[in-house]
Amino acid sequence: MHIVADLHTHTIASTHAYSTVYEMVRGAKAKGLIAIGITDHGPDMTDGPHEWHFSNLNIIPREIDGVAVIRGIEFNICPGGALDRMSEKSLEPVEFALASFHDCCFAPSTRAAHTEALEAVLHDKRVQAFGHPGNPKFDFDMEHIISQCNQYGKLVEINSNSFAIRKGSRENCTEIARLCKKYQVPIVVDSDSHIEYTVGCVDNALEMLEEIGFPEELVVNSSGERLDEYFRGRGLTLFG
Ligand SMILES: [Zn+2]
Ligand SMILES: [Zn+2]
DSSP: OOOSEEEEEOOTTSTTOOOOHHHHHHHHHHTTOSEEEEEEEOTTSTTOOOTHHHHTGGGSOSEETTEEEEEEEEEEOOGGGOOOOOOTGGGTTOOEEEEEOOTTTSOOOOHHHHHHHHHHHHTOTTOOEEOSTTOGGGOOOHHHHHTTTTTTTOEEEEEHHHHHHSTTHHHHHHHHHHHHHHHTOOEEEEOOBSSGGGTTOOHHHHHHHHHTTOOGGGBGGGSHHHHHHHHHHTTOOOOO
């Protein structure tokens, strides 16, 4: 198994990331990817960009140097399951949205509080995927949430970066992937890269998925056809 697109990456618009859009595209091209999602943090993160970053995303060309660029956001899940405070208008250009827990916007709490927040996100039509749900600080009722993902059209992300930076993530991500397999929930495998050199680096995640015999057909970004089909389903033509 391999990926053809990395749908979760950050640019210098979030100041703890270090490459420009062009550099991230160059990183994707160097890895042989055909598409990249630029998903900077929502404005509620301390160093996230102003909401104007998102309202102007449509000036980024659809394709740069043969790599399709998907305009995205990584929302911060806030207490109760609210997302970043921003206008609907500023989100108009956004084509792919992840929603994730980050300590700065949601202090790790109880399993019930995390599950309740994720349940609210499940119903939020602005969100396409749960970002790094394997984070052990945000324990939740995995079966309860994952079993409902198809009903609400949500993807689950297996975030390869988590394996390296969040202790205990491997076990959680394995359990999440097993449940996605059980409930036939499509996933995306991403790097969460914050610099050009790590775009497309998802070996840890792929190794785990292979270990549990995860079906390739359920990995949206594992082939050009599957990726194209997913975005066409959202009314977006990525290629040609
Ligand atoms: Zn994140
Ligand atoms: Zn991220």
